[in-house]
Amino acid sequence: MLSSTSSSDLIRHHVVPNGAACVVGALLVVLLIAGACVSDRFATLPNLLNVHQQATGLALVALGQTLAILTGGIDLSVGSLISVAATLTSGLADNAYGGWSTAIAAVLVLSVAVGLLNGVLILWLRVHPLIVTLGMGALLQGAILYYSTGPAGSVPDGFDALAYGRYAGIPVTATVVVALYFAVSFFMRRARLGRYVYMVGDDEQAATLTAIPRARVILFVYVFSALCAGLTGVYLAAQFGSGQPYLGVNYTLASITPVVVGGTVLTGGRGGVIGTLIGVYLLSLLNNLINFAGIPSHYQLVVQGAAIIVAVSVNMQQKRRAA
Amino acid sequence: MSDQHIVDRIEVVNVTKRFPGVKSLDAVSFGVRAGEIHALVGENGAGKSTLMKVMAGAYVPDEGEIRFEGEPVQWHSAAHAKRRGIHVIYQELVLFPQSTVAENIFAGAEPRTRVGIIDQRAMNRQAARLLDELGVRIDPRERVRHLSVADQQMVEIAKAMAGDTRVLVLDEPTAVIAGKEVQLLFERLRVLRAKGVAIIYISHRLEEIFALCDRVTVMKDGRRIATQAVSATTREGLVRMMVGREMQEIYPPKPAIPDDAAVLLGVDKLNVGNRVFDASLTVRAGEIVGIAGMVGSGRTELASGIFGAMRTSHGTIEVAGVRRTRMTPAAAMRLGLGFVTEDRKSQGLLMYLNVAQNVSATTLDRFSRFGLLRSRAEREAAAASIREYGIAGARPAGSVATLSGGNQQKVLISRWVRVCRSVLILDEPTRGVDVGAKAEIYRVMRQLTERGLGILMISSELQEVIGMSDRVLVMREGRISGELTGRRLTEHDIMRLATASHVQPEGGGHALVN
Numbered sequence: 136m137l138s139s140t141s142s143s144d145l146i147r148h149h150v151v152p153n154g155a156a157c158v159v160g161a162l163l164v165v166l167l168i169a170g171a172c173v174s175d176r177f178a179t180l181p182n183l184l185n186v187h188q189q190a191t192g193l194a195l196v197a198l199g200q201t202l203a204i205l206t207g208g209i210d211l212s213v214g215s216l217i218s219v220a221a222t223l224t225s226g227l228a229d230n231a232y233g234g235w236s237t238a239i240a241a242v243l244v245l246s247v248a249v250g251l252l253n254g255v256l257i258l259w260l261r262v263h264p265l266i267v268t269l270g271m272g273a274l275l276q277g278a279i280l281y282y283s284t285g286p287a288g289s290v291p292d293g294f295d296a297l298a299y300g301r302y303a304g305i306p307v308t309a310t311v312v313v314a315l316y317f318a319v320s321f322f323m324r325r326a327r328l329g330r331y332v333y334m335v336g337d338d339e340q341a342a343t344l345t346a347i348p349r350a351r352v353i354l355f356v357y358v359f360s361a362l363c364a365g366l367t368g369v370y371l372a373a374q375f376g377s378g379q380p381y382l383g384v385n386y387t388l389a390s391i392t393p394v395v396v397g398g399t400v401l402t403g404g405r406g407g408v409i410g411t412l413i414g415v416y417l418l419s420l421l422n423n424l425i426n427f428a429g430i431p432s433h434y435q436l437v438v439q440g441a442a443i444i445v446a447v448s449v450n451m452q453q454k455r456r457a458a
Numbered sequence: 459m460s461d462q463h464i465v466d467r468i469e470v471v472n473v474t475k476r477f478p479g480v481k482s483l484d485a486v487s488f489g490v491r492a493g494e495i496h497a498l499v500g501e502n503g504a505g506k507s508t509l510m511k512v513m514a515g516a517y518v519p520d521e522g523e524i525r526f527e528g529e530p531v532q533w534h535s536a537a538h539a540k541r542r543g544i545h546v547i548y549q550e551l552v553l554f555p556q557s558t559v560a561e562n563i564f565a566g567a568e569p570r571t572r573v574g575i576i577d578q579r580a581m582n583r584q585a586a587r588l589l590d591e592l593g594v595r596i597d598p599r600e601r602v603r604h605l606s607v608a609d610q611q612m613v614e615i616a617k618a619m620a621g622d623t624r625v626l627v628l629d630e631p632t633a634v635i636a637g638k639e640v641q642l643l644f645e646r647l648r649v650l651r652a653k654g655v656a657i658i659y660i661s662h663r664l665e666e667i668f669a670l671c672d673r674v675t676v677m678k679d680g681r682r683i684a685t686q687a688v689s690a691t692t693r694e695g696l697v698r699m700m701v702g703r704e705m706q707e708i709y710p711p712k713p714a715i716p717d718d719a720a721v722l723l724g725v726d727k728l729n730v731g732n733r734v735f736d737a738s739l740t741v742r743a744g745e746i747v748g749i750a751g752m753v754g755s756g757r758t759e760l761a762s763g764i765f766g767a768m769r770t771s772h773g774t775i776e777v778a779g780v781r782r783t784r785m786t787p788a789a790a791m792r793l794g795l796g797f798v799t800e801d802r803k804s805q806g807l808l809m810y811l812n813v814a815q816n817v818s819a820t821t822l823d824r825f826s827r828f829g830l831l832r833s834r835a836e837r838e839a840a841a842a843s844i845r846e847y848g849i850a851g852a853r854p855a856g857s858v859a860t861l862s863g864g865n866q867q868k869v870l871i872s873r874w875v876r877v878c879r880s881v882l883i884l885d886e887p888t889r890g891v892d893v894g895a896k897a898e899i900y901r902v903m904r905q906l907t908e909r910g911l912g913i914l915m916i917s918s919e920l921q922e923v924i925g926m927s928d929r930v931l932v933m934r935e936g937r938i939s940g941e942l943t944g945r946r947l948t949e950h951d952i953m954r955l956a957t958a959s960h961v962q963p964e965g966g967g968h969a970l971v972n
Contacts, residue, residue: 344765
């Protein structure tokens, strides 16, 4: 049945573009206040800068995931690709032939290849991205275990600056990633390709009838997602000093959580990267708060699971009302 | 009219059902007796399906009463009505293809053994007995997907007989079967009638009504026009009741099309899948060509084939002098065709995007420079479209989801007019649109043809087809069965071309063959 056109409809459609992102933004504020009550060290600048720094890996991988989900797809190969990239980075950076620049170049080439392969298989086999990327993830995980079953090498001295470097007290990489979010947000709103991403996710039939270059859109988002995952691997190798084959294993689920928490609908067409950024910081703050409150850290997974279910159900409610 | 002394098996009294903007049923009273086959006829959109859904508990009426075996009832759900013996066989069969015939017949009511597990043997035995009573030779252990469509329909009827069915509704049962299978179906229905089942038979094929039914009710525009004994009516009389109504003055005048007007679209012997065969047509500059025919006659498939949205297997499409055997939406757009689809929500509008983004969807290249969109130009163009087409309640940055059906349709038309240089294809342009918005859409259509565009319009509303078209092609079962113009363009003749099983020329005013 149709709901009446209430004031909440009005707000959703006219006052704010994305209600869910605003709800999450409000939650962020509530969380900060709650944290301040739990511990007086929580709402201090040094701690918040730490949260900022710790959010970097998740932020990077979730950025690519957002675009995949906006087309109505999903990228389940990111976790394995992160493991591969991290292991490759520390393995090659340590190597007599290589060095860190070779390592990063290798990761970038590999990521583009994986992304292209994902995209081509989705387009060519017409198999749902869920299946293609799930298979790709397993394939990559197997390949990296063949290469190495434990930590591979270690990153050279100074490479950890990528993870821990600060300028005037501000974490550099984390801030660059936030800037990247705003650049991608601008691209999604203002570039033609960005608009196509939304159109493909909104209504594939309508997109076909208006002759949208769907193949280009699909290739773009999966290559972009793979690049984000590859760079996340490089970052994590720098953070932990070494890559190992299971480093990225939790990141597949983790990358989806902030996307849906940030208001992007899983069927595509609605949402955006700024929502994801807010989702990333919400989850990072939550994890930080769990640490402060002295709760065992495995509860972080429980929180993450709960967040994804709540966020999706809220989105579905909105969608049903809009339909 | 109806005999007061016989209590109807099921009866609705003064039932009204409204949908946003439309009164789908307007104080309809209708009853079926035990042991009769009652035909329900009317044009598409007359309210037949809504009436059936009210009787079967799928819709709750806004006003009025349902009486079952003389007692007032209120169905809580379709399942509730079904438990009381109302059984509907929909046009699309509702079967589990991977399950066996017996499993389908007893789905949800499987015979059980004492420990509560399904008693396969009893189920197969009872299914065999039911099928035997129906006189069909189907193995109850066969999987349904292996059966022919006609046999699948028999499984549906067996399903109806498995319970204590008091009322059986069949919605266009012969849409999927033909010839001898139809005769077999009729025999089975007569058996059920003899057992005292009240049967409601919905069909477009008038000859079937005369072959099978006892009484007939005609519906039109959400009202019941008449209920008569079939023996007391004629084919002509039925057609007149189905279509006869006053023309409203909402259609703009038709200008004369010069004989030398350029042919913008030429379709030659086009085949689309197994839905359209040998379709040939032309659309000239300034002309509105209507395509009439029943739902499922291949109209939408023909349009989709022309635009390249469905693959064509045979024939050619010539747009503005360029002849092609294979069309794609991208090529069609380059050649200046536009296509406003039948289903606005799932094939047209981008519901999450705003009005401006919807309007510009086909012309993003015009609003971008070096791959970046010029949002202000986009919004200004949308504002101009909103003014030009009078899209009420729309702002460029506003949502399309909250617009009324008529205004959503105008958004789509303005999207396509931007790329359309030759022929605009409109599939059901005024479906779900109120009368006021209809008149505006008609005005816009004439504006476009005055600019030299051609329009190919598919419509189920005969009045609209006649009021708007300069020329009408009628389709039946995938073929164009005739062309009507001028004084021969009447609802009566369209209905005959759309429903007759043989198109034959007759004496007098009805030279139907093209």
